[in-house]
Every structure is written in C-alpha cells, then in structure tokens.
Amino acid sequence: MPATGTTSPARVPARPTADRQRRTYEIVARLVDVVVSATALVLLAPVIGIVAVAVAVRLGRPVLFRQQRPGLHGVPFTLVKFRSMCDVDPDAGVVTDAQRLTPFARWLRSTSLDELPSLLTVLRGNMTLVGPRPLLVEYLPLYSAEQARRHDVRPGLTGLAQVSGRNALTWPERFRLDVHYVDHRSLVLDLRILLQTVVCVVRRTGITEPGEATRSKFTGAPPAGALS
Numbered sequence: 001m002p003a004t005g006t007t008s009p010a011r012v013p014a015r016p017t018a019d020r021q022r023r024t025y026e027i028v029a030r031l032v033d034v035v036v037s038a039t040a041l042v043l044l045a046p047v048i049g050i051v052a053v054a055v056a057v058r059l060g061r062p063v064l065f066r067q068q069r070p071g072l073h074g075v076p077f078t079l080v081k082f083r084s085m086c087d088v089d090p091d092a093g094v095v096t097d098a099q100r101l102t103p104f105a106r107w108l109r110s111t112s113l114d115e116l117p118s119l120l121t122v123l124r125g126n127m128t129l130v131g132p133r134p135l136l137v138e139y140l141p142l143y144s145a146e147q148a149r150r151h152d153v154r155p156g157l158t159g160l161a162q163v164s165g166r167n168a169l170t171w172p173e174r175f176r177l178d179v180h181y182v183d184h185r186s187l188v189l190d191l192r193i194l195l196q197t198v199v200c201v202v203r204r205t206g207i208t209e210p211g212e213a214t215r216s217k218f219t220g221a222p223p224a225g226a227l228s
Contacts (some may be wrong), residue, residue: 028187033129037122044116051113055082058104064117069134074151076137077126082114096225118157130179130190131156135218142220143175150178153185160189161194167215 041048055063064080070091072076085100101109108114127134134155140148161169161177169177181189 009057011205025186029128029130032187033077033122033125035122036129037119038214041119041123047113048116051082051108051116054104055108055167057085058102059086062097063115068137069155070137070151071126071134072151072154074140074148076136077121079134080117080121082108082109082117084114091214112201115157122157126154128154128156130181130185130193132159132181133162135214139218142218146179146191147175150175158193158197160193163193163200168202171218 005190031122052063063083065083065085067079068076069079084105086102086105088100118127122129131153131157134151143150160181161174164177
C-alpha cells in the first residue's frame with residue numbers, strides 16, 4: 001500500500017512533437033518534389049529541347065553546365081543547368097563575366113529557363129523545389145556558424161531570398177532570409193514562395209546585383225560585433 005501523502009507524477013497530455021511535425025513536412029515536401037518535377041520534365045520536354053538547341057547554336061557546346069555545389073549538410077552534389085556563358089577567349093577580349101554574358105545568355109537567365117535541367121536534380125533528391133539556393137563550394141569555410149545553418153536543409157530551385165530581392169540583396173540579407181526559411185519552413189510557406197517565384201520570373205526582378213554582371217563574390221562573414 002502506497003505511503004500516505006505521496007502523489008503520482010502529473011501526466012503530460014500527449015500531443016504531436018515538433019520532430020514529428022517536421023518529419024511529416026519533409027515526407028510531404030519530398031512527395032511534392034517528385035510529382036511536380038517529374039510532371040514538369042514531361043510537360044516541358046519540348047521547351048527543354050528548344051532551349052538546348054538554342055544554347056548549342058548561340059553559345060556552343062557543351063549545352064549543359066555542371067558544377068559541384070554544397071547540398072544538405074554541405075555535402076557536394078552536381079548542379080546541372082543550361083550553359084549561360086560563352087567560353088573565355090583572351091584573343092577576342094572575352095574574359096570577364098560581363099563579357100561572357102551575351103544578350104541571349106542574359107535573356108536565358110532573366111527567364112530562368114537555364115534552370116530547367118535542375119528539375120532532374122530535384123527528382124533525384126539532391127535539391128528541392130524550395131530552399132536556400134546552392135552557392136559555391138569555396139564559400140563553405142567562409143560562413144559564420146549562423147550562416148552555415150542554411151545547409152541544414154536541401155538546397156532549392158527557388159527560395160525566400162530569391163522572391164525577396166534575389167541578387168539585388170546583400171549577402172548578409174540573403175543569409176538571414178535563408179536561415180529564417182530553415183527555422184520556419186512549412187508547406188504554406190513553400191506554396192507562397194512558389195507563387196511569388198512565378199511573379200518574379202514574369203517581372204524579371206533582381207536578376208543582377210547593381211554594378212555587377214551577376215553578383216559579387218562572397219568574401220566571408222564580418223567579424224563578431226561588426227555591422228553587416
């Protein structure tokens with residue numbers, strides 16, 4: 001018989017945990033990635049074919065641009081896009097990014113048609129439809145601990161930073177938005193970003209950083225306590 005005066009520990013009401021909710025989101029988001037990317041690849045096959053031919057004629061071969069980029073947890077994967085720059089040719093005075101970006105290449109980037117092959121990367125699972133954009137591998141050691149959290153999720157075709165200013169944002173602004181997305185990602189937020197992406201593509205806003213052919217390189221996080 002229990003001792004007089006003892007009480008049983010209070011029971012905590014059962015409820016879904018944050019981990020369970022996050023796992024549910026990840027499963028549903030992955031399902032959406034597969035369905036949308038596979039459907040888009042089929043429906044847009046004629047467009048992809050036309051763009052491939054145009055790139056081959058205007059910019060030459062190879063038609064596809066492949067580069068290692070950091071994925072989930074910073075693990076590299078191969079990013080695949082349509083080529084949007086001509087080769088470096090010092091004899092012809094073609095050296096800088098501005099010189100390598102022909103009018104056709106600028107149009108290709110402004111319409112985001114160069115991103116279409118990345119749908120295959122989404123289907124494979126290295127990328128997702130919505131998430132922080134994959135940047136350069138060489139940036140990995142330059143991030144602050146907070147900025148590096150952008151790699152806690154898979155990189156995306158589009159993201160919160162892309163619909164909030166794209167390349168017109170400063171690096172600190174971009175990284176703050178990436179980390180905000182990591183902390184607040186949800187199906188509702190993903191849908192909002194996808195819809196805003198359509199508007200941004202139509203308006204062709206934020207394609208380049210002011211004064212740059214594309215955008216300036218990231219040179220590292222400012223020291224702790226410095227203004228960013």
